[in-house]
Amino acid sequence: MADETTTPRAPEGGAPHSGGPGGPGGPRGPRTGGPGGPGGRKFFRRKKVCKFCTEKIDAIPYRDVRLLQGFVAERGKIVPRRLTGVCTTHQRRLTRAIKQARNIALLPFAARY
């Protein structure tokens, strides 16, 4: 339920997979949360896909700040899977990489304002 309400306002969550190929979501077509859906919302909802699976990124190195930055919120929190659409396996590896990057001061533990 939670992800249905939060999907439209997920800037960090939406960014990684919109930056990727629009292909995987595109051909399948936007799926409306029609009357049959639990939410019954009228807006379009794209099926979220794992960026690492579709782009075949096997390794998630802690050194690749650019890549990791896409999965970290403004304040430095790791963005949950339900917002980014990353699969369980890759989220686990991603989390580890982010934590290692934090340790060596490549990513902040908590970004200051």
Added chain:
Amino acid sequence: MQRVYEVMFIVRPDTQDEDADKLIAGFEATVTNGGGTVRSTEKLGRRKLAYTVRKFNEGNYVLLTVEADGNLVHELERRLRVSEPVIKFITVRMDEEQKRLDKIKAIRATRKKLSAQPVPAPVEAAEAPAEATPASA
């Protein structure tokens, strides 16, 4: 038991280049003398730190890829901790990850061979519906 490790450390930004080189050479010597091998040494250059470390907001990143056993890594870490210009370091074991990547690569290579044969077929199939759609419209 030789394993592959990546040792990344940050040298304080106010050290001279020669001093930093000397420092890195010292760590390399520790590895080679201890029975390990240095695979590569990479200076990643000066970078802004994500948070303040020992009152520094910048640092020179150095990446050391090393083949060593546990005791040697322990010794290297001790030296990193003791040496004054190094403000932060991290050691990551890479061999398991590399093994996993090689496995994936191998699997992918075998899959490619299978898919290479029926490539012409889908091309024809793709053309057929394209002709069909104007007729229906």
